[in-house]
Amino acid sequence: MPDILDPLKTQIKNYLAQHDGSANIFEVLRNVESEIEWVSMLYINQAITSSRELVRQGNTVFLQQEITEKPEVHVEKAARPLFPGEWQFIDDGDVGDFKRWMEERFQNYLQRNNAKEKEEARDLLEKVRLLSHYHAAELDVATVEALWDELDEFDKAYNLNNGLVWGLWRIERERISDSYRIGNTECQLIYPANGTTTIHEYRRQPGKLKWQVLPVEQEGATFYIGVAPVKEIDAVSAVPDLPESMTCERAAKRVLDDQIGLNEWQRQLSVKRREAIMQFMEHSESVLANAPLLFVFDDERVTFSNRSVEIDLSWLVKQSIERNGQRYEAYRDVISEGRDNRPLWLIDGQHRIRGGAGSKRGREVAIPIIIFPKDFKLKNTAKIFAEINTLQEGLDEFHSLFMQHRFHIPSPNVKRDFRVNEDGEPSTADSQANHWSYELAANLCNDSRSPLFDRIRFLKQNESIKPVVKATQWVDFSRSWIKSIYVEDAFGSSLESCTLEIGNYFKAFERLYADKPNPGWSRGNRKSLIQGQTHFIALLLAYPRVREHALIIREGGSGLLNEPEFHTAMLAWRNIDWWDRDMEAAFGGGGEKPRRSLLAWLQDAIGAEPGKRTEIHNDTHQSEAGRSLFAKPAECEIERRGNNWMTRRADFMTFRAERPINALPTVRWELEDLSGTEIESGSAVCRDGHIAEWKIRYSNAWNRHSELIMVAKWDNVNGASTTQLKLRRH
Numbered sequence: 001m002p003d004i005l006d007p008l009k010t011q012i013k014n015y016l017a018q019h020d021g022s023a024n025i026f027e028v029l030r031n032v033e034s035e036i037e038w039v040s041m042l043y044i045n046q047a048i049t050s051s052r053e054l055v056r057q058g059n060t061v062f063l064q065q066e067i068t069e070k071p072e073v074h075v076e077k078a079a080r081p082l083f084p085g086e087w088q089f090i091d092d093g094d095v096g097d098f099k100r101w102m103e104e105r106f107q108n109y110l111q112r113n114n115a116k117e118k119e120e121a122r123d124l125l126e127k128v129r130l131l132s133h134y135h136a137a138e139l140d141v142a143t144v145e146a147l148w149d150e151l152d153e154f155d156k157a158y159n160l161n162n163g164l165v166w167g168l169w170r171i172e173r174e175r176i177s178d179s180y181r182i183g184n185t186e187c188q189l190i191y192p193a194n195g196t197t198t199i200h201e202y203r204r205q206p207g208k209l210k211w212q213v214l215p216v217e218q219e220g221a222t223f224y225i226g227v228a229p230v231k232e233i234d235a236v237s238a239v240p241d242l243p244e245s246m247t248c249e250r251a252a253k254r255v256l257d258d259q260i261g262l263n264e265w266q267r268q269l270s271v272k273r274r275e276a277i278m279q280f281m282e283h284s285e286s287v288l289a290n291a292p293l294l295f296v297f298d299d300e301r302v303t304f305s306n307r308s309v310e311i312d313l314s315w316l317v318k319q320s321i322e323r324n325g326q327r328y329e330a331y332r333d334v335i336s337e338g339r340d341n342r343p344l345w346l347i348d349g350q351h352r353i354r355g356g357a358g359s360k361r362g363r364e365v366a367i368p369i370i371i372f373p374k375d376f377k378l379k380n381t382a383k384i385f386a387e388i389n390t391l392q393e394g395l396d397e398f399h400s401l402f403m404q405h406r407f408h409i410p411s412p413n414v415k416r417d418f419r420v421n422e423d424g425e426p427s428t429a430d431s432q433a434n435h436w437s438y439e440l441a442a443n444l445c446n447d448s449r450s451p452l453f454d455r456i457r458f459l460k461q462n463e464s465i466k467p468v469v470k471a472t473q474w475v476d477f478s479r480s481w482i483k484s485i486y487v488e489d490a491f492g493s494s495l496e497s498c499t500l501e502i503g504n505y506f507k508a509f510e511r512l513y514a515d516k517p518n519p520g521w522s523r524g525n526r527k528s529l530i531q532g533q534t535h536f537i538a539l540l541l542a543y544p545r546v547r548e549h550a551l552i553i554r555e556g557g558s559g560l561l562n563e564p565e566f567h568t569a570m571l572a573w574r575n576i577d578w579w580d581r582d583m584e585a586a587f588g589g590g591g592e593k594p595r596r597s598l599l600a601w602l603q604d605a606i607g608a609e610p611g612k613r614t615e616i617h618n619d620t621h622q623s624e625a626g627r628s629l630f631a632k633p634a635e636c637e638i639e640r641r642g643n644n645w646m647t648r649r650a651d652f653m654t655f656r657a658e659r660p661i662n663a664l665p666t667v668r669w670e671l672e673d674l675s676g677t678e679i680e681s682g683s684a685v686c687r688d689g690h691i692a693e694w695k696i697r698y699s700n701a702w703n704r705h706s707e708l709i710m711v712a713k714w715d716n717v718n719g720a721s722t723t724q725l726k727l728r729r730h
Contacts, residue, residue, distance in 0.1 A: 008032065008047040012054060013063065021063040024178045028061050045137050060178075086166055086279060087144040089136040094170065099132040101169030102151065117158065124154055165276045180363065182235045183207045183313070189234075189357060196269040197340065198354055200235050202316065202331040209236065209311045213304070213371065224309065224371040225291070229364060230281075234357035235333070236311050237294060238340035239269065239350045248445055248467055251458035255442035258406050269350055277355025281362025291368040292349025299374040301343035309371065315341060344371075397472045398459045405438050415476060433483035434475060436495050440482070441474045443499045450503055451510040451521055468531045469540075477540045485544065501560045505543060508566035512574050520578040528578035534590050538599040545603045546570055572605040572626040575613045582617060586630055586717055596664055597717035601629060603689075604661045619718065623661040632719030633663035638712050645729045646698040654695045655710055659686050660721065663714040667692040670711040671701075679708070705729075 015031045016023055029044055048054045053064050089095050106121050127147055131139065148166065155164050177189040185206035190199040213226030254260045296302045301312045316331040334340045346353055356362035401416070403409065410419035414430040426432035444452040456474060457467035486493045513520035520528055529535055550561050550569035577583065587594045608626030621627045623634035642653040657667055671680040679701045684692040701708070706729040713720050 005043065005047045005050060008043060009051045009054065012044070012047060012051075012061065016054075016061065016063045022060055025056065025061050086282060087141050087148055089139060089144070090170075091136050095132050095134070095136050095139070097169050097173070099128050102128045105155075120154065124150060165272055166279055168272060168275050171271050171275070177358070178360075180231065182232060183209050187235070189363075191358065194271075196271065197239065197334060198234060198357060199332055199334045201321075205316060205318075205331060206313045208313065211309050211311075211369075212307060213309050214307060215304075221376055223373065223376055224304065226309070226369055226371065227366050228369055229366050230353060230356040231363035233292065233294070233346075233367075233369065234353050234363070236313070236342050237344045237346040237353065238297075238342040239346045246459065246461050247454055248456055248458060248462045249454040251462055252442040252445035252456065255402070255405065255439060255458060256446060269354060273351045274355040274358070277351055278358040278362065281356045281359040281365065290349065290352065291370050292353055293347040294369055294371045295345045295347050295376070296343065296371065296374045297345045298343035302373075304373065311343060315343070347372075396460050398457070398462075398470070401438065401472055401475065402459060405435065415479060429483055429487050430479075432487050433479045436486065436498060437475045437479045437482050438471065439495060440478070440499050440502060441471050443495075444503055444506070447503065449507075451506045451523070466525050467533070468527065468536045469533055473533065473537060474540065477537050478543075481544045485547070497560055501547075502543070504561060504563040505546065505566045506539075508563045508570060509539065509573075511563065511567055512570055513578075518577070518579045520576065529584055529587065530578050532588075534595050535587065535598060538595055538602060541599050542602050542606075545606055549606050569606065571610045572608045573602060574610050575616055576629075577613055577617060580617055583629065593664070594717050597662075600664055600716060601662050622721070623663070625661050628662075630718050631662070633660040633714045633716055633721045635721045635723045636660050636667075636712055636714060638710060638723055638725040640710075640725065640727075642695075645727070646702045649698050651698045651702075652695060654693060655712070655725075656691055656693045657712045657714075657723070659690055659692060660714050662716060663721075664716050665689060665692075667694075668713040668715075669694040670713070671696065672709045672711060673701075673705055674707055674709065 011032050012028055015028060019027075025044070032044065045056070048056045048061060055062050055064055089098070103125060106125050110118060110121055110125075127150070131144070131147060148164075152164050171191075172193055174193045175191045179186045179188055181187065182200070182202070183206050185202050185204055187206070188201045190201055192199065209232050211226050211228045211232075213224040215222050215224055298315075301315055303310045303312075316333060318329050319332050321328055321330055321332070333342050352367075356365065356367075404411065404416055404418045408418050408420045408424075409416075411417045416434065417428065417431050418434055419427050419431050421427040426435050441452075441456050442458070444450045445454060445456040445458070447453055452468070455466060455468045456471055457464065457469070458471045482498065486498045510519075510521040518528075520530060522528060522531065530539060546566060546569050547561065550565045553568055554561070554565060587598050605626035611626050615627050616629055618628050619630035619632075622631045624631075636657045636659070639656040640653060641656065643651045646653065655669060659665060659667070665686040667684055667686075669682050669684060670678055672678055680696060680699065682694055682696075684694045686692045708727045710725045710727060712723045712725075715721070
């Protein structure tokens with residue numbers, strides 16, 4: 001097609017001649033597009049390959065005679081543009097990676113029984129495979145966009161991948177950008193394979209960067225607001241993020257000592273979100289209005305003066321780098337050991353900056369920024385980050401609780417209120433209970449003698465198999481009794497004494513089963529029923545009852561309860577087989593009812609004569625303490641108070657029933673006629689764990705009938721018992 005390519009060749013040659021004989025291919029495309037609206041990358045490649053005067057090496061286009069005249073231009077053969085454009089592929093390998101990525105995500109759908117859905121998935125996969133038979137240069141944008149739209153619609157319809165993001169398949173490869181300028185120096189941006197940071201590589205030492213800023217004073221502290229290009233913010237900013245993984249024990253140490261991991265407390269970057277922002281920023285109409293927060297970590301390299309800030313990059317050290325069998329020297333900000341030496345920290349906004357820097361257009365966009373100088377103090381800056389993200393629920397549950405505790409974040413939610421007074425001490429009983437509960441968990445998780453050593457999950461980065469409980473659950477289900485037993489009622493109680501006593505409780509539980517062939521408490525990864533994250537909570541909730549019984553057995557005296565005293569108080573549990581398959585079938589799985597039913601049995605068994613395994617693992621005896629785990633509750637007696645029959649609006653009746661042993665603490669009340677039709681119903685929770693009461697008032701039903709029936713239903717995971725009381729008009 002000479003009528004098309006000839007004007008393209010001329011346009012490219014003219015552009016290169018104005019730019020010293022070489023230019024990035026995307027700069028060429030942008031220029032040619034402004035002159036010839038219909039141009040595409042395919043035609044530009046054809047114009048270059050069919051011209052004797054033009055040549056492309058990597059992502060750089062040269063006038064033929066200029067190739068040998070530009071030795072300082074480094075062309076990395078393995079270099080790939082981070083963002084070649086939406087619905088465009090980097091090279092043939094990129095097309096193959098896309099095909100494999102989509103095949104993996106469709107695999108589950110090809111195994112499903114829904115014939116229509118499977119057929120649709122097969123059709124889409126066939127289109128993806130057909131696409132992979134073409135070279136990247138042969139695929140035009142319109143074709144790829146149409147296929148992507150079909151894939152995206154299918155994903156949304158069947159929730160295939162929780163949202164497709166163009167280019168996400170590329171994260172498994174190292175990606176290297178085209179050259180661009182940081183200050184007075186050419187730079188390449190590297191995204192390591194599966195990495196969450198960026199690496200900047202310079203051929204020579206870059207000079208200083210300078211941004212215009214304005215000082216702002218609040219409460220005696222000064223910080224700065226200004227504007228800077230995304231690429232420069234990215235080049236000088238590290239992220240104090242948490243490690244990708246750590247043991248529960250290591251996380252517990254960070255809870256107990258806020259100087260550990262002082263520079264590691266922000267969440268890990270979401271690669272998917274970064275890639276989505278990379279896409280977003282490539283469009284000319286896209287803007288980033290939210291200001292990232294920066295903290296000056298290395299104030300020797302950052303200087304504020306005359307409403308400006310200068311950032312010195314002379315700390316960069318030349319390194320020897322090997323890639324694809326070739327060794328060369330360059331300056332990098334992230335060294336080979338993974339240490340990031342950039343002088344500013346991205347406290348908030350890492351996705352905007354890392355994603356924007358990967359977009360050719362996005363990296364040039366100037367955005368507002370807020371900079372906290374070193375004397376603002378890291379703890380204050382981190383607290384601002386925590387308050388922004390925690391109160392807006394921007395963090396996962398683990399990270400949110402970790403930040404609330406470490407930086408003493410107040411909250412209107414009493415379960416998450418960690419406020420402190422001027423002396424740094426918890427300022428309310430709720431705050432103290434929350435601090436003690438979280439730190440108690442950390443102490444036990446950090447104690448190698450404790451059954452809970454390395455078994456409590458504090459962060460998402462902790463392994464999920466070995467822990468028996470999440471720190472969020474621990475606080476939720478222990479804070480109330482810690483508050484009542486240790487914070488409010490116990491004179492002279494301390495976190496240390498609290499930790500010792502509760503530690504004795506869990507040691508005693510482990511010792512209950514020490515001589516069993518399959519101990520109820522395993523120290524390995526294989527866990528019994530009670531060590532599951534759902535059922536372990538029953539042990540937490542049973543603690544006040546066990547402690548109360550241990551104090552009764554002691555018959556006076558003072559001091560902390562020891563392990564033998566707790567052991568004696570729990571003897572009725574001794575012959576529970578926590579590995580029994582029937583028990584797993586009855587109480588296993590998630591949800592409240594199995595766990596609460598187990599808790600009811602455990603609490604009611606306390607103080608009972610220990611039963612044999614055969615007496616416990618059966619359904620023979622209803623509502624017998626310490627017996628028949630698989631039995632439903634026995635029937636109860638219903639007591640009526642108030643009027644004998646209701647005839648006026650002021651009349652009422654109160655019904656009371658005692659909770660049967662091993663029943664859940666909530667009773668279902670139903671008022672029925674003689675045919676069993678429900679007239680009125682409601683639920684009542686036992687006030688003290690034993691008696692439930694329901695009050696009803698007059699309605700027209702009492703005039704229409706001469707006989708009614710009050711029904712009380714108590715249940716547990718094994719079933720329900722029903723008791724009826726007949727009511728007659730006199």
